Amino acid sequence: MIWLTQQTFDRLNAELEERRGPLRAEIVERISSARDEGDLKENGGYHAAKDEQGTNEARIRQLEDMLSGATTKASEDDQTVSAGKVVTYRYDGEEDEESFLLGAREIAEDRADIEVYSPESPLGAALLGHKAGETVDFEQPNGRTAKIEIVSAVPFAG
Numbered sequence: 609m610i611w612l613t614q615q616t617f618d619r620l621n622a623e624l625e626e627r628r629g630p631l632r633a634e635i636v637e638r639i640s641s642a643r644d645e646g647d648l649k650e651n652g653g654y655h656a657a658k659d660e661q662g663t664n665e666a667r668i669r670q671l672e673d674m675l676s677g678a679t680t681k682a683s684e685d686d687q688t689v690s691a692g693k694v695v696t697y698r699y700d701g702e703e704d705e706e707s708f709l710l711g712a713r714e715i716a717e718d719r720a721d722i723e724v725y726s727p728e729s730p731l732g733a734a735l736l737g738h739k740a741g742e743t744v745d746f747e748q749p750n751g752r753t754a755k756i757e758i759v760s761a762v763p764f765a766g
Contacts, residue, residue, distance in 0.1 A: 610674055610677050610679070610712045611678070611691035611712060612680055612714065613711070613719070614680045616714055617680050619718060620671055620714060624668065627664055636661075638653070642657055674714075678712070683763045684763070687741075687761050687762075688737065689737060689738050689739070689758060690710065690736065692710070693763060694707055694760075694764050695709075695758065696761075697756050697758050699754055700743055707722065708723040708732075710726075739761070740759060740760045740761055744756050
């Protein structure tokens with residue numbers, strides 16, 4: 609299950625409708641016009657339009673897959689790190705706290721006010737399922753292990 613904010617869900621749905629409708633029709637029209645020009649082997653416009661068609665159809669499939677498995681439902685307020693939560697943490701022994709929203713990376717395009725990590729990201733995966741107050745070993749991208757204390761995990765309210 610992919611967690612999205614309502615804003616991101618709506619934006620991706622609008623993109624899907626645009627790609628299925630007007631953009632798809634525009635590309636088909638360009639292919640048809642280029643085909644009418646004759647020899648397809650040396651027809652740059654035709655090949656460019658066919659490439660764009662392939663890219664558009666791939667994005668449509670990606671959006672359909674993502675949105676069919678997406679939820680915008682608020683997470684349970686149980687202090688457990690899960691998708692849809694704002695997670696506040698600090699490195700063991702440090703005072704400074706950092707926060708991020710755990711959800712689909714597409715949310716970042718709509719939210720400049722908070723970092724967004726997916727549950728598959730190294731930090732997201734390390735903290736997923738753990739509760740506030742726990743200290744978790746996190747293998748950093750540089751190969752070193754750090755201890756991270758989860759300060760809180762609260763449902764996103766934005």
